[in-house]
Amino acid sequence: MELPVRFAVSFIAAVAVFLALFLIMDVLILNALGLSFIFRG
């Protein structure tokens, strides 16, 4: 049982890290194109 738990914890932690990195990348790309991350109409 130990391995699947460790796998799940590593997986969730890594998803959080990668998602944060991808969102930062989105912000940077949109800013470079003159747009803000949140659409304001």
Added chain:
Amino acid sequence: MKKSSAFLSFVLLFVFLFLPLLPSHAGGEPLQGAEPLQGAGPVFDYSVDAQASAEGGVKPAFAFPSAKRLKAGDYPQMNGVNPRLAVWLAAQMHLWFAAFVLAVPIFVFIIEFAGIVRKDGRYDRMAYEFIRVSLTAYSITAVTGGLFLFSLIVFYPGLLSYLTAIFGGSMLIYAGLFLVESACLYIYYYGWHAMKSGDLKLLHLGVGLLLNLSGTALMFIANAWATFMMSPSGVDPAGVFDGNVWHAVQNRLWMPMNVHRFIANVSYGASIVGAYAAYSFLSARTKKERARYDWMGYTASFISIAALLPLPFAGYWLTAEIYGYSQQMGITLMGGSFGWLFIIQAVIIGALFLSANYYLWCGMLRSPGGQRYLKYVKYIAFVLFACFLVWFTPHTLILRPSEMKALGGPYHPLLGPLGLMPAKNTAVNIMLIFTYLSFLLYRRAGKTSVVKWAKTGDAAEAALFAAGVVNIVFLGVYYGYFTNTVYKVSSSAAQVATTISVIAVSVIIESRIFKNSVSSGPFEWGKMPARSQYALFLLAVSFTWLMGLMGYVRSAIRGRWHVFSIMKDGSPDAFTPAIGYAAKVVSSGTVIFMAVIIFIFWLSRLTGGKDNGHE
């Protein structure tokens, strides 16, 4: 001594070959003594020129004619021959063969180089066999090129005369480059065994490089003529040329078309030699022969898919530039009468992805370690099919009033949004990521990791894929459906960046996990079911068909113009044919091309036995 004289002869040969290309005066500039037009810059200033002419100012030595207003009488007719159909098929045949013979030397050069670096003779033998197939096709390319040119001379003299007035110089350079390319190809092929070691091998590689440079330059020149007809530059509204050929070459669609065709040609050429490998695999009589052609087919499909991955982005750039140049052409392209051809395109591209993935899944059987990953195939297949369905969901349906009433409007309430570009962008990016995943599992099949943190690495990699897909869906849904058009287009750049990042980071993690890995069992080339080879055939046929259909759309969006907004098509055929007719023409062309290609495969196999004596 022998090597030095060979080198000297080689250098002298190329000096002579390049002599005709040396400019006798500045290429593309107005002739003898003529000053450049006043005010003529990258964008031709018509008002200044008109004023200068009116005031007796500076005039070019040679007055370029305006685009002629062609009438039906300007198009020679021949009983029993439809001019448009003749030119269409000749051009299409030439493009298919040209794409093939331009692409093969590119990856043959890379494979030969890899063989030198890895000191592995198998690469060299494979590269040689690839180039042998393209050599037979080379003469047919020249024949179809001649057929295309003669069809234009016979049926469209007015258009050809106008284009020649502008691009005449570049046409001579084209002919010169063709000579250089032919010389390089023959030296490259026939000198393969004579220049197989030492400095001569490097010299051989140099010939390969020159072959590719001349071939690519040829394509760039021909692209300039084709793109000038779509987005003319260097001419005034009446079609009067400003005298600088570079202005006409550097039109808005030239570079996007160069990039798109270059990548597409590599992908296409590899798919054709992949079909050759499949043909040879299926007709192989010994285990050794089957193993050899299996490896060849794998390499070809790998190159084809690797080049296919960036192709949608190059296509996206080309399309954006078409829209940028003329909204009318852009809307005709995807929102108008040709929109439905893009649905067919989506189905064919889906077939390409599915056949490529299927081939990789079959490839897992080459090693006993592959069994570990077969359980994931059904999930990958499900995602690919789901994306495939989104990818070809149409937006606007052709409906009867009763059907529209039953549907509650022109669009399906649930599936309608899937017909928009944000959904397609999302689907294609996920398809790319999952195709890469199939490749990753295929690569893992023969290896077992020895590092302690392998499971954590797997978790990190699974998380990378999951986060990547979540981000792509977020970008597609939020910016695609809850913002404006600027956001819709811009967010696709972030989607592409996500796909590239997932693949790049995964490659790094994989290399660490499988550092010093051990084999998971004997890897057997040739241990492939025969059905896997039909996936390679499907790849080649789909590519051919796709190129024909999309090539037709690209050319036909000019509508009733020979040269968009400059020179009208005055022939009796100046109308856009129905999609069904166009599909039949392209499909007939595909059948003819594939028949000739199979003939070439057969010819190559005939000489193959003799050449194998060198191996």
